[in-house]
Amino acid sequence: MRQLMLLRILVLLLGIVALFMVPALGLAIAGGDLPMVKAFALPMGIALILAAPAAVFTRKFPSRLSARDGFLLVFLIWVFSSLMGALPYYLSGQGITFTDAVFESTCGFATTGATTINDVEVLPQPLLLWRSMTHWFGGMGIVMLTVALVPLLGVGGFQLLKAETPGPEKEKITPKVTATAKILWLVYMVLTAVLTVLFALGGMEWFDALCHAFTTMASGGISTKNSGIAYYDSTFIETVCVLFMLLAGLNFNLYYKLFKGKFREIRENTEGRVYLFIFLAATVILTVSLVPVYGSAGSALRYGAYQAASILTTTGSSTADYMQWPGLAKGILLCLMFVGGCSGSTAGGIKVIRHAVLFKQAGNELRRIIYPRGIFSITLNKKVGRRDVVYGVAGFFFLYMAVIAVTALIVAASGTDVVSSFSAALAMVSNVGLGFGTVGPGQTYAAFPNHIKWLFSFVMIAGRLELWTVFVLFTPEYWRR
Amino acid sequence: MRQLMLLRILVLLLGIVALFMVPALGLAIAGGDLPMVKAFALPMGIALILAAPAAVFTRKFPSRLSARDGFLLVFLIWVFSSLMGALPYYLSGQGITFTDAVFESTCGFATTGATTINDVEVLPQPLLLWRSMTHWFGGMGIVMLTVALVPLLGVGGFQLLKAETPGPEKEKITPKVTATAKILWLVYMVLTAVLTVLFALGGMEWFDALCHAFTTMASGGISTKNSGIAYYDSTFIETVCVLFMLLAGLNFNLYYKLFKGKFREIRENTEGRVYLFIFLAATVILTVSLVPVYGSAGSALRYGAYQAASILTTTGSSTADYMQWPGLAKGILLCLMFVGGCSGSTAGGIKVIRHAVLFKQAGNELRRIIYPRGIFSITLNKKVGRRDVVYGVAGFFFLYMAVIAVTALIVAASGTDVVSSFSAALAMVSNVGLGFGTVGPGQTYAAFPNHIKWLFSFVMIAGRLELWTVFVLFTPEYWRR
Numbered sequence A, B: 001m002r003q004l005m006l007l008r009i010l011v012l013l014l015g016i017v018a019l020f021m022v023p024a025l026g027l028a029i030a031g032g033d034l035p036m037v038k039a040f041a042l043p044m045g046i047a048l049i050l051a052a053p054a055a056v057f058t059r060k061f062p063s064r065l066s067a068r069d070g071f072l073l074v075f076l077i078w079v080f081s082s083l084m085g086a087l088p089y090y091l092s093g094q095g096i097t098f099t100d101a102v103f104e105s106t107c108g109f110a111t112t113g114a115t116t117i118n119d120v121e122v123l124p125q126p127l128l129l130w131r132s133m134t135h136w137f138g139g140m141g142i143v144m145l146t147v148a149l150v151p152l153l154g155v156g157g158f159q160l161l162k163a164e165t166p167g168p169e170k171e172k173i174t175p176k177v178t179a180t181a182k183i184l185w186l187v188y189m190v191l192t193a194v195l196t197v198l199f200a201l202g203g204m205e206w207f208d209a210l211c212h213a214f215t216t217m218a219s220g221g222i223s224t225k226n227s228g229i230a231y232y233d234s235t236f237i238e239t240v241c242v243l244f245m246l247l248a249g250l251n252f253n254l255y256y257k258l259f260k261g262k263f264r265e266i267r268e269n270t271e272g273r274v275y276l277f278i279f280l281a282a283t284v285i286l287t288v289s290l291v292p293v294y295g296s297a298g299s300a301l302r303y304g305a306y307q308a309a310s311i312l313t314t315t316g317s318s319t320a321d322y323m324q325w326p327g328l329a330k331g332i333l334l335c336l337m338f339v340g341g342c343s344g345s346t347a348g349g350i351k352v353i354r355h356a357v358l359f360k361q362a363g364n365e366l367r368r369i370i371y372p373r374g375i376f377s378i379t380l381n382k383k384v385g386r387r388d389v390v391y392g393v394a395g396f397f398f399l400y401m402a403v404i405a406v407t408a409l410i411v412a413a414s415g416t417d418v419v420s421s422f423s424a425a426l427a428m429v430s431n432v433g434l435g436f437g438t439v440g441p442g443q444t445y446a447a448f449p450n451h452i453k454w455l456f457s458f459v460m461i462a463g464r465l466e467l468w469t470v471f472v473l474f475t476p477e478y479w480r481r
């Protein structure tokens, strides 16, 4: 019965993904691009044929899934979306293998923004639109999940939440999920629309402006141009991009609070403050270390700020080949890859809040040495938090490092050099998509063997879903009832 | 008053270090090496002149220092030993600068085993003996501190201890520190003597055998030969070395238990089991990945096992240029650098016990997702431990990574490439002394600028003393009474 219900939801999901394809199909029809019409119409047709009876005939099903089922469901939602989203690439006649198509689509829904396609400029526009839209939906999906849905799942929900809700009571952002969801969609769409207009004002074609807005808001970082944002060589476009990357990497809870006029809570948000501090500190160090490279403080700031925002928010696009930068600049970028954006944002990574918790915990341990009988709490958002916030964060930190290490070793076993292996693993788990070595700026994932691409697709989804959600499915206890 | 007492202890310490120099001085006199006689006699004379009145006239001082004073004292013991130990290098007439002398001496007392000396074979024997002996004393010092002394300091003591003593009661290994200390000295000396004989049987000269035994037991890894243990090209010597590196990396508590016939407790020791498992797993993977390099499973095992033991125990010597190894092998070594040996051993690093605690904590978090109302403890040594073990470990893990990152960025700012910067920082904080890039096998630290060598000397001591002990001295609260 539960299995049937899960199946029903997933089949309906395929229908929803099919609806998401409508704009791309429309573009293909408008352009008279018959192969692309087929590439979209075929999967859409099958999905809708499957979904329609599920929507009509199974309405009366009691739709009660436990929080525990939620983990499996969330994982399968990302898997099925990625598989369904892969079909247009595979059917496009652009010589994209099935493995590459799945990798590309998963990069979209996980907002990783990596690619195996060396030349995107030859791709038909409908496919480019779809590529950007998968990121946009993936980004919105994760925000909905962490900000709107998870608080309802209770303690068993996303572990991240424990770090987000430091008070003794769970801080539900609204009792009515649908109301919250609507506000978040609205914020997301308005920001995307504003960004599209700004990009267009900066000199992008409307189509490119829209695609770039989609992926920037999703912390995705892919482009319709091979050289990315750098193609436009526009300080205005890059500045706008930095601003909106940072906005996309903020906890969307803050936009909800803004909507409700809770300005004090926004100002007192620990994670947001630390996030901006890290961005500014990284930008200053990058700028100073880049002056000798670019000859002027202005250019150093331009390229430094862009790369700091792009890596910190796990967008992972680049306007410069930072492999040519000095060691200090590369070191800063490496550190930023381990930080990530804010919780409840479209950004990936370990997340700023977890670093803040562990930083405070390290301080508490120092204090405990001096005052052995003292009890020290973690203060978040100017409120004293539960001490056991640290448990979840400590376990996560270790699991994160372990997943990177195991992934990297498997990649290295396939013949990749050690620097590329570890930075590819980090780039996939943290959804940044960009690293050093063969996954550095201007490179693609095309050369990895097929089994590594599948591994990457898996760890991207695992990283996107905060690891726990996925790894709990691999415990025997999960399946024992 | 307290300051005077600290000063008295430190002056006495200089006298003790001077006594440690007696064998080297004796060797210099026996060899009629006048410059080396001077290089040792001068600092010894000054130290003994300072220490004698402190020993004689201040006997009646009430010798009560608080546990809190202990942190400052322990840090200063390592600093003063390193400075005093640097004088023979500086005065040797071998062209060693003061900075390099301090770096070399600190590498000894911190058992890091790194060096700035490109050709050690031209050094006079008394200096080589002193170099090995600083490691031996440093190794014994840290074992005494963590196994014998710290349990007496109570909760405010080494944070590591909390992980070592999982039970509700503190597991003091003996009520009488002096009795424990004697047993540990005995074990350490017997192991060193046995190892010296085995090395000599393997074909080493007696002097070299003794020096190698000193540094192997201390997880130091330096040699009297430029090419290290590889100089002898002897499977017997390398096998003996692997065995004794592993013995030196075990918690010395276990030898005490062996002495007391508590075999069951030894078998049930979590850290020891995990440590051996990690060594075996790493060796198997290294061997498999090295067969194509060395052509035979035997050679692959020989070089793989040596390097696994050398890195895991933070000995940091090498019998092969692993920079030429495949990515998987290098990746395994990189992971081992983040593990380290057992607590209460002469090895450095994060330590196996902390990884075991975080691994179990990650498992508990997964279980907590499935059973949201469950309370899950960490089981160590087949006993249920206190949950708050995780607090100290989580804080330590973060502090460790932060110290590596900050150190690496400072190194990178001095113009070092990013791989060398990060691996040098890791090599210093974990006391492994060996890394990748310019700090790989067969390389020295000679090329780093002076301020970086001083930074390294500091972080070596901080790493050796489990970070807390040193960083607590930099908090305003420590100095506020």
Ligand SMILES: [K+]
Binding pocket: A111, A112, A113, A114, A219, A220, A221, A314, A315, A316, A431, A432, A433
């Ligand atoms: K990304």
Ligand SMILES: [K+]
Binding pocket: B111, B112, B113, B114, B219, B220, B221, B314, B315, B316, B431, B432, B433
């Ligand atoms: K060492």
